[in-house]
Amino acid sequence: MRGVDHIAALAVEALLVEVAATPKPGLVDRANNGAHDDMDFFTFQASAAALAPYFAEFARAGAGHEHLDTLLAQLRPIGCRAEAAMYARTGGVNTHKGAVFSFGVLLGAAGWLMAHGGRLTADAVLDAARTICTGLCRADYGALAKDAVPATKGQAAYLAYGLTGVRGEAEAGFPLVRAYALPLYRARRAAHTPLNDALVDVLLVLMAHNMDTNILGRHDLAMLHRVQGDAARILTLGGMGTAAGRAAVEAFDAQLIAAWVSPGGSADLVAVTHFLYEMEQSDMLRSM
Ligand SMILES: CC(C)(COP(=O)(O)OP(=O)(O)OC[C@H]1O[C@@H](n2cnc3c(N)ncnc32)[C@H](O[C@H]2O[C@H](COP(=O)(O)OP(=O)(O)OP(=O)(O)O)[C@@H](O)[C@H]2O)[C@@H]1O)[C@@H](O)C(=O)NCCC(=O)NCCS
Numbered sequence: 001m002r003g004v005d006h007i008a009a010l011a012v013e014a015l016l017v018e019v020a021a022t023p024k025p026g027l028v029d030r031a032n033n034g035a036h037d038d039m040d041f042f043t044f045q046a047s048a049a050a051l052a053p054y055f056a057e058f059a060r061a062g063a064g065h066e067h068l069d070t071l072l073a074q075l076r077p078i079g080c081r082a083e084a085a086m087y088a089r090t091g092g093v094n095t096h097k098g099a100v101f102s103f104g105v106l107l108g109a110a111g112w113l114m115a116h117g118g119r120l121t122a123d124a125v126l127d128a129a130r131t132i133c134t135g136l137c138r139a140d141y142g143a144l145a146k147d148a149v150p151a152t153k154g155q156a157a158y159l160a161y162g163l164t165g166v167r168g169e170a171e172a173g174f175p176l177v178r179a180y181a182l183p184l185y186r187a188r189r190a191a192h193t194p195l196n197d198a199l200v201d202v203l204l205v206l207m208a209h210n211m212d213t214n215i216l217g218r219h220d221l222a223m224l225h226r227v228q229g230d231a232a233r234i235l236t237l238g239g240m241g242t243a244a245g246r247a248a249v250e251a252f253d254a255q256l257i258a259a260w261v262s263p264g265g266s267a268d269l270v271a272v273t274h275f276l277y278e279m280e281q282s283d284m285l286r287s288m
């Protein structure tokens with residue numbers, strides 16, 4: 001189905017566009033490797049390309065499945081193979097583990113909507129993602145004993161703080177993307193803000209609100225709250241739209257690199273935002 005390939009390509013584009021946006025505080029971008037010594041801009045490009053066939057599989061699985069509420073069981077094995085392909089291509093470096101999960105659910109949702117005559121609006125895809133993930137946090141975290149040794153950073157964040165990370169975001173239908181990132185991105189794109197700057201501003205608004213388990217994996221809640229406050233303050237300076245805001249973003253990048261802070265969860269949500277925006281635009285063109 002041609003449409004399915006088109007949305008899978010948009011998801012790959014979203015990963016490429018996210019890593020290209022510069023400057024991204026603490027993250028890999030075109031200027032530096034952020035708070036990372038095991039990956040760079042080219043690692044992300046190779047990883048995104050390696051994921052392309054699996055993104056098409058996610059969308060096809062959605063299109064070929066009858067009921068949304070049983071779709072996750074079809075998507076997860078594809079996700080595991082995608083993760084393996086990512087690690088094989090990057091030499092064992094985690095570039096896109098969270099993105100594989102988020103895009104797995106979103107592409108499954110979009111494929112399902114296409115096959116069932118639905119419109120590809122952001123709201124429709126996010127609602128479908130929520131249905132796909134209903135019960136996920138209880139299923140994955142419910143059986144975790146309080147004194148269990150965490151196997152992943154996500155489990156560690158749950159045990160220490162009760163935070164549900166990427167699973168919780170997906171199960172709630174990506175509320176930060178819906179409430180903060182997409183409205184800001186739509187406004188910036190409508191105002192013809194340069195794409196790079198629109199993406200960086202969206203990253204800042206996500207960092208201001210996201211309980212990013214990547215930051216908690218290396219640091220603590222005090223650090224996460226400091227990062228959230230700094231991102232919010234830079235937005236009040238005008239973000240990438242003002243000289244003061246741009247200078248503050250550059251300084252924030254240096255500050256997060258020095259403190260070894262990487263907001264990888266928010267980076268993924270920037271890619272999700274771009275994907276939903278472009279998908280909605282192409283749906284509107286199709287229906288005209
Ligand atoms: C379902 C899993 C993805 C769960 O994995 P885990 O238990 O590890 O859960 P989390 O830590 O909660 O999340 C994993 C990644 O999700 C991203 N993330 C974190 N917080 C959020 C958030 N609030 N909202 C959205 N997304 C979030 C984040 O991914 C990005 O950052 C990673 C790169 O960072 P880096 O610092 O380099 O990471 P490390 O190498 O781990 O750390 P250092 O050593 O450097 O400090 C990269 O992955 C980005 O994408 C989190 O890392 C999953 O494990 C699972 O079940 N997989 C099976 C496959 C599957 O089910 N697929 C589903 C298809 S539908």
Ligand SMILES: Nc1ncnc2[nH]cnc12
Nearest residue numbers: 019027028095264267268
């Ligand atoms: N650009 C980026 N840098 C570091 N971690 C990330 N995870 C997702 N995108 C990332």
